[in-house]
Each structure stands twice: as C-alpha cells, then as structure tokens.
Amino acid sequence: MSEFKMTTVEELEAATDRLLETGAKVGADAWQFRVKNQTPHCKFGETGVCCKICTMGPCRVTKKSPRGVCGCDVHGIVARNFLRFTAAGSATHSDHGREICNTLYQTAEDGNYKVKDPEKLLRIAKEWEIDTEGRDIYDVAHDVAYTALTEYGKPFGTQRFLKRAPKHTQELWEKNELAPHAIDREVSRSLHMTHMGCSSKPAPLIKQSIRSGLADGWGGSMMGTEFSDVMFGTPKPIDTEANLGVMSEENVNIVVHGHDPSLSEMICEYADDPKMIAYAKEKGAKGITVSGICCTSNEVAMRRGVPMAGNFLQQENIVLTGACEAIVVDVQCIFPALGPLSKCFHTKFVTTSPVAQMPDSDFIRFDAKTAAENAKEIIKMAIDNFENRKPELVHIPKLKQKATVGYSTEAIVKVLDGVANTQVDEMGTTKPLIECITSGVIRGAVAMVGCNNPKIRPDYAHVELMKKLIANDIIIISSGCSAQAAAKVGLMDKRAKDLCGAGLKRVCELADIPPVLHMGSCVDISRMVILASSLAKDSGLNISQLPVVGCAPEWMSEKAVSIGNYVVGTGIDTFLGIDPCVSGSDEVVDLLTGGTKDWVEASFTVEKDIDKLGDKMIERIEEKRNALGI
Numbered sequence: 001m002s003e004f005k006m007t008t009v010e011e012l013e014a015a016t017d018r019l020l021e022t023g024a025k026v027g028a029d030a031w032q033f034r035v036k037n038q039t040p041h042c043k044f045g046e047t048g049v050c051c052k053i054c055t056m057g058p059c060r061v062t063k064k065s066p067r068g069v070c071g072c073d074v075h076g077i078v079a080r081n082f083l084r085f086t087a088a089g090s091a092t093h094s095d096h097g098r099e100i101c102n103t104l105y106q107t108a109e110d111g112n113y114k115v116k117d118p119e120k121l122l123r124i125a126k127e128w129e130i131d132t133e134g135r136d137i138y139d140v141a142h143d144v145a146y147t148a149l150t151e152y153g154k155p156f157g158t159q160r161f162l163k164r165a166p167k168h169t170q171e172l173w174e175k176n177e178l179a180p181h182a183i184d185r186e187v188s189r190s191l192h193m194t195h196m197g198c199s200s201k202p203a204p205l206i207k208q209s210i211r212s213g214l215a216d217g218w219g220g221s222m223m224g225t226e227f228s229d230v231m232f233g234t235p236k237p238i239d240t241e242a243n244l245g246v247m248s249e250e251n252v253n254i255v256v257h258g259h260d261p262s263l264s265e266m267i268c269e270y271a272d273d274p275k276m277i278a279y280a281k282e283k284g285a286k287g288i289t290v291s292g293i294c295c296t297s298n299e300v301a302m303r304r305g306v307p308m309a310g311n312f313l314q315q316e317n318i319v320l321t322g323a324c325e326a327i328v329v330d331v332q333c334i335f336p337a338l339g340p341l342s343k344c345f346h347t348k349f350v351t352t353s354p355v356a357q358m359p360d361s362d363f364i365r366f367d368a369k370t371a372a373e374n375a376k377e378i379i380k381m382a383i384d385n386f387e388n389r390k391p392e393l394v395h396i397p398k399l400k401q402k403a404t405v406g407y408s409t410e411a412i413v414k415v416l417d418g419v420a421n422t423q424v425d426e427m428g429t430t431k432p433l434i435e436c437i438t439s440g441v442i443r444g445a446v447a448m449v450g451c452n453n454p455k456i457r458p459d460y461a462h463v464e465l466m467k468k469l470i471a472n473d474i475i476i477i478s479s480g481c482s483a484q485a486a487a488k489v490g491l492m493d494k495r496a497k498d499l500c501g502a503g504l505k506r507v508c509e510l511a512d513i514p515p516v517l518h519m520g521s522c523v524d525i526s527r528m529v530i531l532a533s534s535l536a537k538d539s540g541l542n543i544s545q546l547p548v549v550g551c552a553p554e555w556m557s558e559k560a561v562s563i564g565n566y567v568v569g570t571g572i573d574t575f576l577g578i579d580p581c582v583s584g585s586d587e588v589v590d591l592l593t594g595g596t597k598d599w600v601e602a603s604f605t606v607e608k609d610i611d612k613l614g615d616k617m618i619e620r621i622e623e624k625r626n627a628l629g630i
C-alpha cells in the first residue's frame with residue numbers, strides 16, 4: 001500500500017487558483033470575486049437588527065432609534081429573524097423528506113423505484129402499528145408512505161418518530177411544550193408568530209425555533225433518511241475516492257449536485273448501462289464517470305461508492321475544469337452562478353426540479369413516474385456534449401484521496417462490536433461504543449456537520465478541528481459538506497488512524513474504521529440523533545449527560561440553523577464557528593447560549609476563533625466526563 005499523506009488546505013487552494021486562471025481566460029465570474037464586491041457586509045443584517053416584515057419599514061435598530069415603527073425592540077426583531085431563518089430551513093429539509101415519501105408511495109415491483117431494504121420498511125411499519133402480516137411489501141410501502149405524508153398536516157398529535165427518543169427527552173419536550181405537531185403546522189406557526197403584530201418576546205420565539213427544528217430533525221429529515229434507506233438501501237461501509245481528481249479526462253463527466261437521491265440514483269443506474277457506455281465510446285470517450293457535489297454526492301457515495309468531486313464552495317470548480325459535460329442538479333445549495341458559468345464552457349447545466357429553476361439552464365423535469373426516461377435523456381445529452389469540449393481549457397487537478405464511507409447508525413453499531421466483542425442483539429446495541437467511552441479509550445464524540453462559508457477559509461475549520469479532536473481521542477461522525485472536507489484531505493482513509501491519540505487509534509485498528517465516520521447528507525443528521533438516543537438508552541444516561549457535542553464550524557444555510565435547533569433540542573450542546581446573525585440582542589444571545597438549557601439541557605456556543613472552538617468542545621466533553629465520574 002502506498003504511503004499515506006494528507007492533502008493540505010494549501011494544496012486545495014492551489015488547485016482552485018489554477019482553475020480560476022482558466023476562468024480568467026474565458027471571462028468567468030466566481031464566488032471569490034463576488035464576495036469581494038459584497039464585503040464588508042451590512043452590519044444591520046449581520047447582527048440581525050433589520051426588520052423587513054412589513055412595509056412601514058424596513059426598520060433598522062440603532063442606539064438612536066431603538067425601536068421599529070411598530071415599537072418592537074431589538075430583542076423581538078432579532079428573535080423573529082432567527083425564527084424565520086429556522087423555519088425556512090425546517091421547511092426545506094422537510095419538503096425534501098416529503099418528496100422521498102411521495103417516491104416511496106410510487107414504488108412498485110415493476111416500477112422505477114423499488115423497496116431495497118424490506119426489513120427496515122417492516123420495522124417502521126411495526127413501529128407505526130401498520131399491518132404487515134402476510135401483506136405484499138408494496139402494499140405495506142404505500143401505507144407507510146401515506147401515513148408519513150399525513151405527518152406533514154395531521155390535525156392532532158405530535159410527530160410519530162418522537163417516540164424513538166429516550167423517555168427523559170420526551171418528558172422534557174412535553175413539559176416545555178416543545179414536541180412538534182404536524183411539520184407544516186410548525187413552519188406555518190413560525191411564520192404566523194413572526195407576522196407583524198404577533199410575538200415580540202424572545203423566549204416564545206426561540207422556543208418555537210426549537211420546535212420547528214425538532215419538526216425537521218425528528219420529522220421531515222428523519223423520514224427523508226429512513227425512506228431513502230428503504231428505497232435505495234441502508235448504507236454500509238464502502239470504498240470511494242474524493243476531490244476533483246475523481247473526474248476523468250478521457251470519460252464523459254456527469255456531476256450530480258443537490259440533495260434528493262431519487263434523481264442521482266437513476267443517473268448512476270443508467271450511466272452504468274452497457275448501452276450508454278457503448279454510446280459514449282461511439283462519441284470518442286472511454287466511458288462515463290459520474291461523480292457528485294454536496295449532499296447528493298454523499299447519498300450516492302454512501303450507497304454506491306460513487307466518487308465525491310467536492311463540496312459546496314467547489315461547485316464552480318467543477319465547471320472550471322473544462323471537462324464537465326453536464327452538471328445535473330435537483331434542489332438546494334446550487335449556485336445560480338452555474339448558469340452563466342456553464343455558458344463560458346461547453347458544460348450543460350441541467351435543472352430538474354420545479355423547486356429549483358435557474359436562468360441559463362436546460363430544464364428537464366424529473367418525475368418519479370418518468371424517472372428512467374428522464375435519466376436516460378440527461379445522460380445522452382451529456383454524451384452528445386463530449387465532442388464540444390475545448391481541449392485547451394481542460395485541466396483536472398490531480399488531487400484525490402481514498403475514503404471509506406457509509407457509516408449509517410446500523411453500520412456503526414455493527415463495526416464497533418468488533419472492539420469490545422459484545423454480542424450484538426437482533427436490533428443492535430451501542431454497548432461496545434459505550435464501553436470505549438466509559439473506559440476512556442475514546443474520550444467522546446463530535447458530530448461535525450455543515451457547509452463551507454467564504455467567511456472562513458474553505459475546509460480549514462473542518463479539517464483543523466477534526467485533526468485536533470482525533471488527536472485527543474475524540475471520534476468524529478460527520479455529514480454534509482463537512483464529511484466531504486474530511487474525505488478530500490484523507491481523514492476518511494483508514495490510514496488516518498495514525499493521526500489519532502493512542503486510544504482512538506486502537507479502536508480504529510480493531511474495528512477497521514477511519515477516525516472520521518461518514519454518516520451521510522444533511523438530512524442524515526437524523527441518524528446522529530438516533531445514535532445519541534441509542535447511546536442514552538443503552539447506558540441509562542440522559543442524552544445531555546453523554547460526552548457528545550455537535551459542531552458546524554463553517555455553516556451558511558437556513559437548513560443548518562434548523563439542524564442546530566434540533567440538535568440542541570435533542571439535548572446535545574452545539575458549537576458554531578459563524579454567528580447566526582443574533583449578536584444585536586444580548587437577550588437572544590443569552591437564551592441561545594444558556595437559557596435553552598432550562599428547557600432541553602443543552603445550548604449553543606459561538607466561537608469564531610477555530611482553535612478556541614476546538615478547545616471549548618474538548619473542555620465540554622471533559623466536563624461531561626467529570627460529571628459522570630468517568
């Protein structure tokens with residue numbers, strides 16, 4: 001085996017600089033230039049003190065003008081803005097989940113989509129008291145999908161999956177009126193509460209942020225994850241590669257981007273079709289390479305080992321390689337810049353969802369009923385485009401790393417059994433992991449998630465924090481663009497165990513795992529709360545007592561704030577490297593960084609100094625260990 005060497009952030013940056021040189025030749029724009037035009041950012045917006053919810057304004061709070069025209073003070077304005085931000089994230093994740101439920105509803109023995117994990121489907125059906133005895137698996141799938149869809153608008157009751165949480169967590173939610181009702185209702189209520197003339201007291205607004213976040217994490221996102229597993233398979237460890245070097249100069253390159261695996265699964269399926277490969281050869285290519293960007297990439301990497309071309313702030317780099325025949329997108333985190341950028345090259349920018357339509361794109365409406373035909377049309381379009389490449393513009397950076405991905409909760413439970421030799425029962429147990437933690441072999445765990453943000457050197461915070469934490473025997477579970485950052489630099493290569501402290505290194509060796517475990521896309525953070533719940537149940541502790549924290553060091557999106565709310569709402573302290581635009585109100589800051597502990601036994605910490613952010617996480621983990629006497 002060749003010698004292992006991590007890719008440095010400097011090497012990532014040098015590769016980007018080289019691609020920007022190509023961009024300069026064709027007059028391409030890039031985020032690196034746009035961010036310069038946008039800075040310094042508006043301080044009113046950045047501190048959350050600008051109110052635009054009615055046309056008496058916009059009102060901006062200053063010392064001289066401490067209230068909006070309606071009389072709302074800065075605390076009400078900041079808290080309302082925070083809640084709207086959260087609700088938008090909750091809506092976005094949950095609507096993704098709804099699409100997955102709709103696709104599940106359309107599964108059929110001879111259809112485009114099938115049930116690949118019937119055991120998981122039957123388990124959920126039993127959990128929801130849906131009859132399974134002697135029934136066709138597709139009848140069960142339809143009933144489960146229908147019931148799931150009603151979770152969005154049911155008139156009474158709370159989310160079904162809340163019962164998966166430990167009893168203590170459920171009691172906290174009940175006592176503090178945090179248990180989310182219908183998902184859409186929580187989003188609607190958030191908009192209602194923040195309408196002109198409704199709530200202006202921070203506490204109820206922040207409480208609703210948590211409730212809306214919980215509707216996402218324990219509702220929409222959890223259903224998105226679970227039913228994706230049912231249709232496309234529950235991930236198991238699988239080898240892949242990461243970074244732009246996974247694209248192939250000789251092949252037709254199709255890059256899938258976005259979030260919903262219904263599209264990308266079909267593209268992958270048909271790109272492997274021998275007829276398609278033969279067609280690509282006819283057109284002068286050696287074959288077809290499908291790779292991914294953002295969370296769609298995580299989805300197909302986890303289930304198929306499809307290589308990961310990169311994360312959020314690399315999406316323009318894909319086109320700048322001059323070797324991308326088609327970048328095919330569904331929803332979320334897609335730069336509208338890809339339209340005009342693709343026009344500078346031969347690349348086809350293919351939008352597929354009515355939810356995300358953009359200028360300068362080819363729109364091929366993707367639908368579960370016509371999925372196979374849509375996928376074939378897109379792949380053929382990419383192949384036909386191969387001959388339009390301009391060879392003088394082609395440059396694919398050579399950088400790539402090996403990665404083992406696919407650590408669903410089920411997979412983690414299974415592999416860690418190898419460490420303590422505890423017998424895993426039918427449903428699995430986290431006892432081996434608990435033994436590793438209580439004995440101190442592993443000090444704790446960090447769930448590292450989220451995006452890139454130009455406010456931080458891309459990937460620097462993810463990578464530096466991960467290195468620091470694993471050196472301190474803290475295992476990382478990672479998702480979203482954070483996971484891709486890890487994979488790109490080599491932290492998901494099993495050989496990265498040598499960067500760990502002695503305890504974690506031993507665990508990695510015995511269980512044959514990398515020190516940073518790829519847990520999937522951002523909706524898959526629901527896997528993390530399930531894992532935390534299982535750890536709490538199996539150890540007899542409350543979730544908030546576990547030496548486990550969440551971290552989003554480079555986050556940027558509304559979805560990330562929704563996630564933060566449900567992770568905190570689940571009892572897990574969460575550390576952010578970017579302020580969620582609330583610094584204009586000390587009352588809101590106090591609530592988010594301390595007050596929420598009274599409701600859910602957890603809160604946020606915001607620290608922009610990345611080294612200090614790491615220290616604070618380690619301190620919190622050690623505090624929790626001390627409190628337990630371990």
Ligand code: BF8
Binds near residue numbers: 333479522557
């Ligand atoms: O949902 S981590 S940039 S791709 S928002 Fe987007 Fe952020 Fe990436 Fe996935 Ni999550």
